[in-house]
Amino acid sequence: MSAALKPSPQGLGAPAVPAEAAPSAALPQLALHQASVRFGRKLALQQVDLAVRGGERVALVGANGSGKSTLLRALHGLVPLSEGRREVAPGLRLAMVFQRPFMLRLSARANVELALFLAGVPRAERRDRAEAALKRVGLADEARRNGRVLSGGQQQRLALARAWALRPQLLLLDEPTASLDPTAKREVEELIEEFAAAGITVVMSSHNLGQVKRLARRVVYLEQGRMLCDVTTDHFFQGPLPREAELFLKGELPWH
Numbered sequence: 001m002s003a004a005l006k007p008s009p010q011g012l013g014a015p016a017v018p019a020e021a022a023p024s025a026a027l028p029q030l031a032l033h034q035a036s037v038r039f040g041r042k043l044a045l046q047q048v049d050l051a052v053r054g055g056e057r058v059a060l061v062g063a064n065g066s067g068k069s070t071l072l073r074a075l076h077g078l079v080p081l082s083e084g085r086r087e088v089a090p091g092l093r094l095a096m097v098f099q100r101p102f103m104l105r106l107s108a109r110a111n112v113e114l115a116l117f118l119a120g121v122p123r124a125e126r127r128d129r130a131e132a133a134l135k136r137v138g139l140a141d142e143a144r145r146n147g148r149v150l151s152g153g154q155q156q157r158l159a160l161a162r163a164w165a166l167r168p169q170l171l172l173l174d175e176p177t178a179s180l181d182p183t184a185k186r187e188v189e190e191l192i193e194e195f196a197a198a199g200i201t202v203v204m205s206s207h208n209l210g211q212v213k214r215l216a217r218r219v220v221y222l223e224q225g226r227m228l229c230d231v232t233t234d235h236f237f238q239g240p241l242p243r244e245a246e247l248f249l250k251g252e253l254p255w256h
């Protein structure tokens with residue numbers, strides 16, 4: 001269930017974010033309240049409370065299968081909640097980049113134009129916006145190339161261009177640099193940094209703790225669909241944390 005955000009004392013009045021992680025008292029752009037997602041017998045998300053405010057940079061961290069992608073999809077409204085509710089600020093422009101971005105067998109520019117068409121952008125604006133977005137991510141020279149034959153890093157940048165062209169206020173990114181080589185990873189990270197610096201709210205999942213440290217200001221740790229902590233990035237890396245999160249961090253130490 002979803003609803004528009006209103007400053008109600010009952011819903012968003014109750015802080016879903018610990019005081020130290022909340023950057024401002026502004027109303028959330030997007031929130032889940034006691035949200036659960038079930039796939040058959042599998043409870044992929046359990047009673048999650050998460051509120052995201054404008055300009056935040058949130059990283060979702062946890063082992064494989066902990067529910068990061070499901071949480072991103074629930075935030076986007078792509079999976080139905082079996083319990084709880086989703087609230088979204090009226091008119092919020094939201095875009096998502098998936099772990100394996102799907103490209104149509106069309107030119108890079110047409111892939112962006114199609115996203116604009118689906119978002120209801122008038123035809124007259126689509127080409128300019130698509131070209132500007134491709135330029136923004138350094139793909140102006142690839143505009144006519146088939147999106148499917150671009151390299152993995154270029155496809156991920158094309159996916160970012162497709163999202164950016166929608167002029168989102170909030171961007172959901174599912175492991176945006178998974179399986180990219182170090183150069184492509186750095187290029188994508190730089191783009192995310194620029195988008196965030198321009199004021200776009202970013203919520204991203206990542207297995208790369210170095211990247212979390214570089215890009216995020218707030219870390220949400222998930223284990224078996226439960227949100228076990230929601231703290232500033234500094235706190236996440238300095239502790240103290242719940243035991244499960246400490247063990248996860250110890251297991252991931254090679255990132256140091």
Ligand SMILES: Nc1ncnc2c1ncn2[C@@H]1O[C@H](COP(=O)(O)OP(=O)(O)OP(=O)(O)O)[C@@H](O)[C@H]1O
Binds near residue numbers: 069
């Ligand atoms: N469409 C689906 N149908 C059935 N089970 C699903 C579906 N999507 C996710 N799951 C299950 O829900 C749980 C959480 O999956 P999710 O993909 O959200 O985890 P994740 O933390 O993103 O994992 P990874 O880091 O491997 O991407 C897993 O047990 C997964 O198998």
